[in-house]
Amino acid sequence: MNRKKLIRSLISWLLLAPVIIVVLFPFAVMTITALKPASEVLDPAWWPSQVHWQNFTEMWQTTGFGAALGNSLYVSGLTTILTILVAIPAAYGLSRYRFVGRSAFRQFLLVSQMLSPIVLVIGLFRLVAGVGLIDSLNVLVVIYVAFNIAFSVWMLQSYFTTIPRDLEEAAWMEGAGHWRTLVTVFLPLAVPAMVVTAIFTFINAWNEFVIALTMLRREDSYTLPLRVFSLVAGRYTVDWQYVMAAALVASIPVAVIFAWLQRYLVRGLALGAVK
Amino acid sequence: MGRSATPYILIFPSFLLAAAVILWPLKEIVSLSVHDVNRFGIMRDFVGLDHFRTLFADPDFIAALWRTLLWTVSVVVGTLVCSVPIAMILNEDFYGRGLARILIMLPWAVSLTMTAVVWRWALNGESGMLNSGLRDLGLIGTNIQWLADASTAFPMQILIGILVSIPFTVTIFLGGLSSVPEDLYDAAAIEGAGAWDRFRTITLPLLRPFINIAFVLNTIYVFNSFPIIWTMTQGGPANSTDILVTYLYKLGFRLGRLGDAAAVSLIMFGILIVFTIVYVRLAMREEQD
Numbered sequence: 001m002n003r004k005k006l007i008r009s010l011i012s013w014l015l016l017a018p019v020i021i022v023v024l025f026p027f028a029v030m031t032i033t034a035l036k037p038a039s040e041v042l043d044p045a046w047w048p049s050q051v052h053w054q055n056f057t058e059m060w061q062t063t064g065f066g067a068a069l070g071n072s073l074y075v076s077g078l079t080t081i082l083t084i085l086v087a088i089p090a091a092y093g094l095s096r097y098r099f100v101g102r103s104a105f106r107q108f109l110l111v112s113q114m115l116s117p118i119v120l121v122i123g124l125f126r127l128v129a130g131v132g133l134i135d136s137l138n139v140l141v142v143i144y145v146a147f148n149i150a151f152s153v154w155m156l157q158s159y160f161t162t163i164p165r166d167l168e169e170a171a172w173m174e175g176a177g178h179w180r181t182l183v184t185v186f187l188p189l190a191v192p193a194m195v196v197t198a199i200f201t202f203i204n205a206w207n208e209f210v211i212a213l214t215m216l217r218r219e220d221s222y223t224l225p226l227r228v229f230s231l232v233a234g235r236y237t238v239d240w241q242y243v244m245a246a247a248l249v250a251s252i253p254v255a256v257i258f259a260w261l262q263r264y265l266v267r268g269l270a271l272g273a274v275k
Numbered sequence: 276m277g278r279s280a281t282p283y284i285l286i287f288p289s290f291l292l293a294a295a296v297i298l299w300p301l302k303e304i305v306s307l308s309v310h311d312v313n314r315f316g317i318m319r320d321f322v323g324l325d326h327f328r329t330l331f332a333d334p335d336f337i338a339a340l341w342r343t344l345l346w347t348v349s350v351v352v353g354t355l356v357c358s359v360p361i362a363m364i365l366n367e368d369f370y371g372r373g374l375a376r377i378l379i380m381l382p383w384a385v386s387l388t389m390t391a392v393v394w395r396w397a398l399n400g401e402s403g404m405l406n407s408g409l410r411d412l413g414l415i416g417t418n419i420q421w422l423a424d425a426s427t428a429f430p431m432q433i434l435i436g437i438l439v440s441i442p443f444t445v446t447i448f449l450g451g452l453s454s455v456p457e458d459l460y461d462a463a464a465i466e467g468a469g470a471w472d473r474f475r476t477i478t479l480p481l482l483r484p485f486i487n488i489a490f491v492l493n494t495i496y497v498f499n500s501f502p503i504i505w506t507m508t509q510g511g512p513a514n515s516t517d518i519l520v521t522y523l524y525k526l527g528f529r530l531g532r533l534g535d536a537a538a539v540s541l542i543m544f545g546i547l548i549v550f551t552i553v554y555v556r557l558a559m560r561e562e563q564d
Contacts, residue, residue, distance in 0.1 A: 119540050
């Protein structure tokens with residue numbers, strides 16, 4: 001053990017402590033409330049007299065959590081795949097070709113990055129209602145893909161630019177076609193950028209609220225955030241123990257994946273953000 | 276097909292999709308904002324700028340406009356001010372750094388809606404755990420009704436806004452700090468520069484582009500941020516925590532004033548465009564210096 005590092009560690013943790021307490025507070029609230037028996041939920045005491053694990057199974061049965069989980073997985077998964085599939089060629093085009101309209105396209109992406117769905121929600125609702133597709137999860141996917149394209153193209157493009165052109169040219173010289181070069185030489189090198197972009201897109205879609213709130217009417221098409229929101233919105237009595245259990249179950253898997261991939265995010269975002 | 280068509284084919288799918296989902300609704304909003312619209316969305320007479328006049332005569336709108344400014348500036352500035360030191364600490368080599376990074380990033384993984392739901396419960400006046408926690412620590416004597424009054428609800432929402440914006444911002448800064456060469460600091464230390472000098476002359480300038488990008492992205496996100504306020508107070512009590520997005524949503528989907536709501540959308544669009552142009556100008560001028 002290194003004495004200097006020990007002192008530095010102590011100071012670092014001490015300085016970070018206030019932030020970490022505030023960060024962990026909502027998780028503590030979720031966990032403790034989710035473990036309280038119904039009779040003690042409204043009692044403001046911190047600790048329950050007994051741990052009531054049944055809240056989780058009861059929550060699953062009474063709130064339709066499973067269906068919402070399925071919807072969220074479907075919407076986020078499909079959004080991620082489609083976004084990547086659409087963004088890769090565009091990013092490749094932007095990083096490897098000079099063409100008329102290139103900067104116009106980049107500006108168009110910038111504007112679409114600026115316009116979050118909420119600004120357009122009235123128009124989007126009319127569009128979707130006009131074609132009679134309210135309550136369709138696939139429509140949600142299309143909207144999410146469209147709003148994630150700008151950021152994804154941006155991220156991928158800045159990463160693609162860092163991949164040396166020589167590698168592709170060498171492959172062409174050896175007689176590989178453009179397509180084969182792309183698939184066997186270029187894309188494998190771009191995997192880190194694609195992973196970061198995919199995580200971002202997935203989390204954006206997983207957490208999106210306002211479009212889901214507007215487009216989904218029937219409870220069985222609700223996504224997770226909407227499901228949890230609907231458990232507290234406009235009700236006279238709220239079963240907070242179930243709400244917190246649902247929030248906890250919905251948050252933990254994403255938090256774990258996130259913690260696991262966090263180091264890639266730092267690198268990927270650094271590359272994508274500034275170049 | 277010649278080489279020259281290739282880039283267009285490559286960008287076409289993304290352009291088509293983004294254009295359909297963004298330009299079409301934008302066109303709808305423009306035409307809604309200059310027509311008389313009934314609550315079922317049927318457009319009637321052309322009314323020019325009437326909706327805009329209605330809005331600017333509406334004290335609730337003006338209040339929401341100012342509150343949006345306060346909200347955006349407080350959250351963005353608060354986030355940047357907290358994130359720089361946090362990123363600098365997390366960039367140091369210390370025991371448990373990996374864990375500390377994960378803890379700080381955690382709010383990012385939880386959806387804003389869930390975070391807001393949890394805080395709404397934690398801030399509950401009678402049974403909320405914030406009150407009981409503060410009482411146990413002896414910091415307050417009686418329960419505070421956090422969300423019943425804008426004077427406590429809105430600052431709390433700003434704090435939560437800062438808290439959830441920190442992870443993304445810290446991540447950008449960590450990326451920036453990792454590109455600062457270590458020997459620059461060593462050289463400065465040999466020259467006798469103190470910690471503050473090193474921060475001012477090395478860290479800050481090198482972090483500058485990252486601060487810029489974090490500033491712009493955060494401003495856009497925070498300005499457009501809906502779930503925190505909608506979930507916690509729905510803009511209440513009595514519209515006293517409304518910002519433009521929640522006001523827009525109420526006008527459109529609660530009150531059925533679609534024309535006015537469309538006009539709010541366009542005003543927001545205008546503000547964002549102006550902000551972006553100003554930023555791009557400033558950034559370009561800096562690059563020339």
